[in-house]
Amino acid sequence: MREPLRHVADIRVGYSFRTKVENDPAGDVRVLQISDIRNAAALDPQALPRVKWPVASxxxxxxxxxxxxxxRGDHYEALVIQxxxxxxxxxxxxxxxxxxxVVRPDYLCWFLNRSESSNYILKNRAGSSIPSLxxxxxxxxxxxxxxxxxxxKILALAQLWQQEQMLSERLLVNRQKMLEGIYSKLLES
Incomplete structure (x- = not known):
């Protein structure tokens, strides 16, 4: 089944703050900003700024x-809130x-981060200096x-692929260290 996103999810714009978000250690709500999701894998909610929310709302x-x-911007990576x-x-x-x-949130995130979805977004966004969606x-x-x-099943396969990529990166780092050691030994002899 193929449906527009609006048929399987509700979409709203985040809250527009009137001023720059400043961290208030006594704040009761954390604020997630565009810069925080550029590296979704490293998102730490505890590191997000706090604000004091007005009691009236x-x-x-x-x-x-x-x-x-x-x-807006050049990167449109989706992130699931946990x-x-x-x-x-x-x-x-x-x-x-x-x-x-109808749809699992993690599947929807996976689908939104696929190249097919990225291409759709890049093709249909507007603006030249700061593109927006x-x-x-x-x-x-x-x-x-x-x-x-x-x-x-798709999510399980995607998770295995992610694990394989991480292991491959570790192997490359280890191989580089090993070769650096060999180079040093050869240069010393």
């Missing part, structure tokens, strides 16, 4: 299973709330939605 908190994706840390997305991000009966364009992004069981 409820913060639009991110929930586990929500996704965020940049609304954990229970009270956190809001800044206005530079779109928040995608999957309808989990509109909510209607994001909502029209075609998503292939297999059965939940198939989604799980």
């Amino acid at each position: 409820q913060p639009p908190l991110l929930r586990p299973g929500d996704l965020v994706i940049p609304a 954990g229970d840390e009270p956190m809001v997305a800044s206005g530079q991000l779109f928040v995608i709330e999957p309808r989990t009966a 509109s909510r209607p364009v994001l909502g029209d992004l075609p998503i292939t939605i297999p059965a939940l069981e198939t989604q799980q």
